[in-house]
Amino acid sequence: MKYNRCGRSGVLLPAISLGLWHNFGSVDVFSTAEAIIKTAFDKGITHFDLANNYGPVPGSAEENFGKIVSRNFNGFLRDQLFISTKAGYTMWDGPYGDWGSRKYLISSLDQSLKRMNLDYVDVFYSHRPDPETPIEETMQALDFAVRSGRALYAGISNYSAEQTQQAANILRELGTPCLIHQPKYSMFVRWTEEGLLDVLEDNGIGCIAFSPLAQGLLTDRYLKGIPENSRAAKSHGFLQKNDITEERLQQITALNNLAQEREQTLAQMAIAWLLKDNRVTSVLVGASSVEQLQQNLESINNLDFSQNELQQIEEILKTK
Numbered sequence: 491m492k493y494n495r496c497g498r499s500g501v502l503l504p505a506i507s508l509g510l511w512h513n514f515g516s517v518d519v520f521s522t523a524e525a526i527i528k529t530a531f532d533k534g535i536t537h538f539d540l541a542n543n544y545g546p547v548p549g550s551a552e553e554n555f556g557k558i559v560s561r562n563f564n565g566f567l568r569d570q571l572f573i574s575t576k577a578g579y580t581m582w583d584g585p586y587g588d589w590g591s592r593k594y595l596i597s598s599l600d601q602s603l604k605r606m607n608l609d610y611v612d613v614f615y616s617h618r619p620d621p622e623t624p625i626e627e628t629m630q631a632l633d634f635a636v637r638s639g640r641a642l643y644a645g646i647s648n649y650s651a652e653q654t655q656q657a658a659n660i661l662r663e664l665g666t667p668c669l670i671h672q673p674k675y676s677m678f679v680r681w682t683e684e685g686l687l688d689v690l691e692d693n694g695i696g697c698i699a700f701s702p703l704a705q706g707l708l709t710d711r712y713l714k715g716i717p718e719n720s721r722a723a724k725s726h727g728f729l730q731k732n733d734i735t736e737e738r739l740q741q742i743t744a745l746n747n748l749a750q751e752r753e754q755t756l757a758q759m760a761i762a763w764l765l766k767d768n769r770v771t772s773v774l775v776g777a778s779s780v781e782q783l784q785q786n787l788e789s790i791n792n793l794d795f796s797q798n799e800l801q802q803i804e805e806i807l808k809t810k
Contacts (some may be wrong), residue, residue, distance in 0.1 A: 491534025492790050496771045498694030499669055501622045501643070503572065504623035505765055505790050507537035508783070509700060509774040514554055515545035521713055529589055529780045531563075531571075533787055539672075539698070539774055540606075541617060542575035542598045549605055553688065556606035559699075569597070575602045575645060576672075578617025587710060590620030590628040599640050613669060614641035614797035616657075618648040625653065629660040636666045647700075658693040668695050674701035677708060677745070677760055687769045696771035699764050703775075707734070708760035737809065744806045754792055761789035763803065771805065 493502040508530045514523045527538065544551035552575065563571060577598035580588045587594060599614055614635045616628050632644035644666050648658050654671055661668045671690055675682045679701065690697050703709055714735055742756070749759035764773050777783035795803075 492793075494768075496670055496696030497690070499643075499667075499696065501572070501669065501696070503537050503696070503698070503772040504535050504600075505772055505793075506535060506761065506787060507539055507698060507772045507774050508535050508680075509539045509776050510551045511541070511544055511700075512518045512776050513778045514551040515552070516547055516550035517545070517552065518554075519550075520557075523554055524562070525780050526777050526783055527558050528556070528562055529783060530777075533784070535787075536570060537572040537574070537772060539700075540602075541579070541615075542581045542602050549601070551604055552605040556608065558608055562779050572709075573606070573608065573611050574613035574615060575599070575606075575611050576615035576617035576643065576645075577602075577619070578615070578647070581666055584702055590616055590618075590623040592631040594790075595628065596640075599635055602790070603640065604747040611641050613643045613645045615645040615647045615672060616649075619646075619650075619653050625656050626660055629657055633661065633664040633666040635698060645670040645672065647672035648674070651689045654686060654689050654695070655693070658689070658695060662693075668693070669763060670696040670698055671776070672698050672700055675764060676702050676704045677763060677803070678704040687767070689700065689771050697720045698772045698774055699767055699770055700774045702761050702764055702773045703757055704760075706721045707738070708745070709743060709757045710746060710755060712739065740807055741809060744759070745803065748780060748802055748806070752792060752799070754789070755785065757786060758789040758792070760792045761786060765789070765793050766795055766800075 492505040494505055496503050540552050540555060542549060557652050577595050581598055586597065595616065614632060616632060617747065620628060635641040636644055642652060644661060646654065646668060650655060650670065671680045673686060687697065746756040749756045752759060761773050761775065764770050775786045
């Protein structure tokens with residue numbers, strides 16, 4: 491595993507981290523989740539990323555992760571794990587179970603620690619900015635989470651470049667610098683390049699990209715259309731059938747051909763493409779099986795791109 495420094499902090503994160511957004515909830519097979527997490531650690535993945543509402547059902551990914559940690563990582567191994575969780579999306583009914591108030595964030599973090607049976611998390615994130623709560627209050631909650639020992643570092647996710655600069659300024663003044671930002675970033679989703687990466691670099695904040703495979707679009711899964719058991723076929727998640735246009739399929743095919751020339755799968759190339767930028771500390775991958783995880787880990791064996799390859803990718807991505 492390759493480890494990268496997170497911004498200007500003392501933290502090193504694996505180039506590939508494991509996200510537990512899908513496939514680790516109460517509706518999933520526990521033994522499979524446990525095998526994936528154990529394999530990830532054996533392969534050098536030290537960072538495991540969660541959120542309060544991961545499941546389904548919400549909270550169950552944290553519960554399962556807590557069981558797996560207690561069964562396999564007791565004692566000194568906890569000190570070899572870098573665990574994050576978040577709050578900011580709907581978790582419970584009523585006025586205190588959503589968004590960015592101090593009440594919600596600290597209550598949620600306390601619940602997360604109980605579910606995972608942990609004394610602390612390494613990073614606690616504000617999962618999204620709250621348009622109704624002053625950003626000062628949200629950042630003060632992150633500062634309190636760190637000062638109270640519930641978390642070692644503070645992070646933010648889904649904040650724009652301008653909001654990120656505001657958050658960074660406030661946290662710096664409070665004495666709890668922002669460690670990391672977690673944006674949605676892939677070949678197909680590139681808003682991070684419109685100022686955010688520059689803000690992160692200027693402020694010494696790390697970047698960890700989620701959805702690097704665009705919910706599965708940047709894999710060989712959709713080369714021949716929409717499989718019956720795919721996320722797009724189910725049409726109740728973030729990826730919808732109408733996202734897979736003829737133009738998008740042509741892009742996927744062209745990118746896949748280039749990946750084959752590089753002796754990579756499309757997924758491996760998509761992960762490597764993100765890591766080519768040294769401002770990207772780590773890429774969060776999901777996994778539904780040990781085999782899928784191992785395939786994605788092969789990305790780090792070929793992280794270099796020629797200028798011609800990068801130009802080809804840009805030309806492909808321009809076509810719509």
